[in-house]
Amino acid sequence: MQNPYAYSATSEAAGPVPETAALYETAIGRNSGYYLPRFEEFDRGGSKLGWHWPAFFVTSFWFLYRKMWVPGILNLVYPWVMTVVLTIVVAVFSQAFKAHPVLFGVLAWLVLAAPSILLPMFANAIYWRHIRGLIEGMPASVAAVPEKRNARLERDGGTGVGALVAVIAVASFFFVGFVGILAAIAIPAYQDYTIRAQVSIGLQDATHIKAGVADYWAENEAWPEHADILDRTPSGKYVTSVEVHGGSIVITYGGEANSNISGKRLALMPGVTEQGDVVWICGNAGLPEGVQPAGGPQGAELDNKYLPAVCRAPS
Numbered sequence: 001m002q003n004p005y006a007y008s009a010t011s012e013a014a015g016p017v018p019e020t021a022a023l024y025e026t027a028i029g030r031n032s033g034y035y036l037p038r039f040e041e042f043d044r045g046g047s048k049l050g051w052h053w054p055a056f057f058v059t060s061f062w063f064l065y066r067k068m069w070v071p072g073i074l075n076l077v078y079p080w081v082m083t084v085v086l087t088i089v090v091a092v093f094s095q096a097f098k099a100h101p102v103l104f105g106v107l108a109w110l111v112l113a114a115p116s117i118l119l120p121m122f123a124n125a126i127y128w129r130h131i132r133g134l135i136e137g138m139p140a141s142v143a144a145v146p147e148k149r150n151a152r153l154e155r156d157g158g159t160g161v162g163a164l165v166a167v168i169a170v171a172s173f174f175f176v177g178f179v180g181i182l183a184a185i186a187i188p189a190y191q192d193y194t195i196r197a198q199v200s201i202g203l204q205d206a207t208h209i210k211a212g213v214a215d216y217w218a219e220n221e222a223w224p225e226h227a228d229i230l231d232r233t234p235s236g237k238y239v240t241s242v243e244v245h246g247g248s249i250v251i252t253y254g255g256e257a258n259s260n261i262s263g264k265r266l267a268l269m270p271g272v273t274e275q276g277d278v279v280w281i282c283g284n285a286g287l288p289e290g291v292q293p294a295g296g297p298q299g300a301e302l303d304n305k306y307l308p309a310v311c312r313a314p315s
Contacts, residue, residue: 003136003143020135026150027131029158038124039131048125055123059116061168062123067160068130075115080178082111131157195258195306198238199266202257203282203308205236206249206268213247213270214278223247223270223294248296264301266311270294283311 024039025032042048054062063072086108119126134156142148212229216222226233226244234242238261240254249268253261269281271291279291283300284307287293304312 003138003140023135023149023153024131027134027153027157029154035124035127039128042125042128049121050124052120052123056116056120059119063119064168065159065161066127066130067157068126071119071126075119078115079112080175086111191258192305195260196308198253198257199261199302199306200308202236202239202251202253202266203268205234205239206242206251209234209242209244209249210268210270210280213244213249217247217270217272217278223296244296246296247294248298250297253302261302261306265297266300266302266307267297269296269298283307284313285311286314 020043021036021040024036028035038050052062060072060075063069063075090104134153138149138152142152209230213224216224216229223246224244225246229244235255236242238253238255238257239251241250241252243250243252247270251266251268253264253266255262266283268283271279271281271287271293273279273288273292274290279288281287281291281293281298283302284304300307300311
């Protein structure tokens with residue numbers, strides 16, 4: 001037996017029959033006075049485009065409140081999934097991101113904001129489709145009996161505060177877990193980034209001393225000691241001392257530096273190419289071919305991950 005309330009193109013063109021309007025009211029429940037005229041317009045073939053303020057301000061909650069579980073849940077997880085996707089995209093195309101940060105920022109905003117704009121624009125039409133699906137999906141045996149039919153529509157339609165609270169509670173649980181996972185990844189990564197920045201600032205503190213060492217070699221063809229070019233021991237925000245030994249510049253980290261590098265040293269050892277140019281070997285980096293090194297200290301006491309790429313040991 002066919003469902004007597006099944007949807008058809010002819011019924012859409014002509015508009016809803018009174019029985020269908022009554023079914024709409026039963027399935028909608030609260031605020032049927034707002035939705036019924038819009039549903040009737042959709043049945044007559046009117047435009048599905050509109051605007052729904054509750055779906056804009058509380059998008060997922062409105063869908064869940066109206067028992068549209070799929071769009072409600074998908075909209076809850078969409079920002080987190082897309083955040084991960086965008087993070088991967090930025091990592092893969094890091095150079096392009098650095099070259100066009102504003103463009104990537106705008107695109108990321110559009111991707112994340114798209115559901116918040118599109119869903120309110122079509123919320124009434126989506127709800128209409130949902131209610132039509134409830135009516136058309138009833139077995140003929142239920143649709144033919146008014147009591148059973150109305151009970152089914154009230155059960156599957158209307159509003160669901162209890163289910164909404166349950167979904168929000170579950171979503172909050174996963175949200176807390178997701179944030180915890182991100183924090184477990186992001187906090188150590190940010191700490192490593194901060195330490196590398198402090199190491200780089202310490203290297204900058206030695207820039208003018210490198211020029212003095214090179215000048216001393218050019219004039220004397222010998223590598224200087226600390227007293228030959230400096231009358232004091234320089235320091236900085238993240239550095240307690242910068243000293244010269246046998247031409248090498250030894251940076252000792254401290255002050256406001258992170259405890260992972262505080263008290264540890266990094267050496268910049270000079271060398272001379274066959275053409276007589278002075279080059280620098282930072283930390284654990286290998287000696288370039290054809291370079292005669294100075295006799296001062298070489299290497300680094302810092303973990304390799306905290307060193308700039310030019311200071312790391314060859315892999």
